[in-house]
Amino acid sequence: MLKEAEQKIRNISNFPKEGIEFKDITPLLKDAKAFHDVIDALAQKFSSEKIDYVVAIESRGYLLGAPLAYKLGAGLVVVRKPGKLPAAVERVEYALEYGTDVLEIHKDAIEQGKRVLIIDDLLATGGTVAAACELVNRLGGKIVSAAFLIELSSLNGRQKLSSVAEVYSLFTY
DSSP: OHHHHHTTOEEEETOSSTTOEEEEOHHHHHSHHHHHHHHHHHHHHHTTSOOSEEEEETTHHHHHHHHHHHHHTOEEEEEBOTTOOSSOEEEEEEEETTEEEEEEEETTSSOTTOEEEEEEEEESSSHHHHHHHHHHHHTTOEEEEEEEEEEOGGGOHHHHHTTTOOEEEEEEO
C-alpha cells in the first residue's frame, strides 16, 4: 500500500538550487489512491490518540493537515508566515541556515491542555517544526506528535525535535 505511494515521490536534482535533491510530492498528491493511502496511514497511526487539533504548517503541511484532521475528527489549526492571519497572533522567530524566519498562529487557536498533532510534508533540519512546537506550547497545547510524510534523516531534524515532540515519518531517506 505505502510502497506504491512512496514510488510516486520523485527526485528533482538541483532544485531549488544547485546541490539540492528535492523530494517532489506532487505526483503522489495527484494520484488518488496514493494520496488516500498516505492520509489513511497517518490517520491510522494517530486514531487512538484523541487528537483535538491538527496543526498544519504553511504551506505543504496544509495539503496533509486538512484531510488528516477530517479523518481524525479533529479541528485544523494553521501556522502561517507573518502578516497572513487576521486576528491577534502569537509569533516566533527562528534561525535558518542563513538568517531567520517567523511563524505565527492565532492566539485563540488552541485551548489549554488540548491534544495536538503537528503535521508537515518534510522533516529536514527541524527548525520550522521546532518553532511550531514552541507556538503550540505557548498556547498551552499538549503535543502528541510531530508527523511527516518525508524525513531526510541525514539532516538530523529528529534529534532537534526529540526534546519537544515524538517524531513520526511515513518515509525516511
